[in-house]
Amino acid sequence: MDIIAAHQQGLIEQLDAEVEALAGRPRDHAQRAIVLHHLYEHSKGGHAWALAEARRALRIASGLARLEKRLARWNWTVRNPDGARHALDVLAHALGEAARLRTIAAYRAYRLSTTKALRGEAEARLPASLLEAFDECHAARREGLMMTTEALGLLSEESERLAEAAVDHGKLDAAWAAVESTGLGRSARRLLSEKSLARFKARDERRGWATVEPRLRNDPSLPVSFRANPAQHFYALQNALAERRRKQWREEADREPDAFELAA
Numbered sequence: 001m002d003i004i005a006a007h008q009q010g011l012i013e014q015l016d017a018e019v020e021a022l023a024g025r026p027r028d029h030a031q032r033a034i035v036l037h038h039l040y041e042h043s044k045g046g047h048a049w050a051l052a053e054a055r056r057a058l059r060i061a062s063g064l065a066r067l068e069k070r071l072a073r074w075n076w077t078v079r080n081p082d083g084a085r086h087a088l089d090v091l092a093h094a095l096g097e098a099a100r101l102r103t104i105a106a107y108r109a110y111r112l113s114t115t116k117a118l119r120g121e122a123e124a125r126l127p128a129s130l131l132e133a134f135d136e137c138h139a140a141r142r143e144g145l146m147m148t149t150e151a152l153g154l155l156s157e158e159s160e161r162l163a164e165a166a167v168d169h170g171k172l173d174a175a176w177a178a179v180e181s182t183g184l185g186r187s188a189r190r191l192l193s194e195k196s197l198a199r200f201k202a203r204d205e206r207r208g209w210a211t212v213e214p215r216l217r218n219d220p221s222l223p224v225s226f227r228a229n230p231a232q233h234f235y236a237l238q239n240a241l242a243e244r245r246r247k248q249w250r251e252e253a254d255r256e257p258d259a260f261e262l263a264a
Contacts, residue, residue: 011118015111021241023103026096029061030222031237032103037216038234039110040209046137046147048209049156050106052201053163054216057099059200061221063191064092067184084182087175094175095192102163109162114138130158 024031036057039050067088071081112122113134122131133155140147147155179188190196204212218227226233 008117008121011115012121015108015115015118017245018238018242019104019108019111021245022107022238023100026093026100029057029096029099032099033057033216033219033222034226034230034234034237035103035107037213037230039107040213041230042141043110043137044141044144045209045213046140046152047110047155047159048152049159050110051209051213051216052156052204053102053106055204055212056197056201057103058216058219058221059197060095060099060192063188064088064095066191067188070187071184080182084179084184087178087182088184088188091175091179091188091192094172098167098172101166101168105162105166106159109159110134127158127162129154130162133158 022031022035033054036050036054039047040054043050071084071088109126109130112118112126113131115122126134133151136151137147137155139145140151176188176193179185216222217230223233225236
C-alpha cells in the first residue's frame with residue numbers, strides 16, 4: 001500500500017469511527033436529530049432530507065415515550081401486559097437501530113461527497129445519481145446560491161433510497177408483528193408506522209423547511225446549548241465523542257502487556 005492509499009485508508013477508518021459514534025445507540029434519538037440538523041445547516045438548507053430525518057428522529061422518540069406512558073398508566077387494560085411491555089421494548093430497539101443505520105448512511109454519504117481526498121471512495125461507494133445531487137448541493141452552498149426545486153427533490157429521493165437500503169427490514173417487520181399481537185398495536189401504528197411518519201413529513205414539507213427548522217431547533221427535548229447555538233453544540237459533541245474514543249483506545253492499550261514496547 002502506497003502513502004496516498006494508506007492516508008486514504010486512515011481517513012476512511014477515522015470517518016467510520018466518527019460516524020458510528022455520532023449515530024449513537026438505538027435510544028439516542030435526540031443525538032441523531034442534532035447530527036442530522038447539522039447536515040442541513042452545513043448545506044445551507046440544501047439537504048432538506050436531513051432536516052426531515054431529524055424531525056423523524058424526534059417523532060419516534062416522542063411516540064415511544066407516549067406508548068410507554070400509556071402502557072404504564074393503563075397496564076391493567078392491556079391484554080398480556082408483560083408481553084406488551086416486551087414487544088414495545090423490541091419495537092423501540094428495532095426502530096432505534098433502523099434510525100441509527102439511516103443516520104450512519106446519511107452522514108457518511110455527506111462527508112464522502114464533500115471531502116476531496118475521498119472522492120474516489122465516494123465514487124466507489126455512492127450511487128452516481130446521489131453523488132451528482134450532492135455535487136450540486138455543495139456547489140450551491142459554496143457559491144451562496146439556491147438549489148433548484150428539481151435538484152432538491154432528487155437529493156431527497158436519493159438520500160431516502162440510500163437510507164432505506166441500510167435498514168434491516170426483516171427485524172423491523174418482526175418487531176411490528178410482535179406489537180400488533182398486543183393491545184398496543186393500534187396506538188403504535190397511529191404514532192409510529194411508516195404511513196404516519198410519512199404523513200408528518202408531508203405536513204412539514206407543506207409548511208416549508210425554513211419554517212420547520214426553528215421548531216426543531218427550539219424543541220424542548222433537545223439540550224439548551226443546542227437551542228442556543230446548534231453548530232457549536234454539534235462540534236462540542238463531535239469533540240467529546242472523539243476524546244472518548246481516544247480514552248478508550250488508551251485504556252485498551254494499557255491493558256496490553258507489550259503496549260509500551262510496541263509504542264516504542
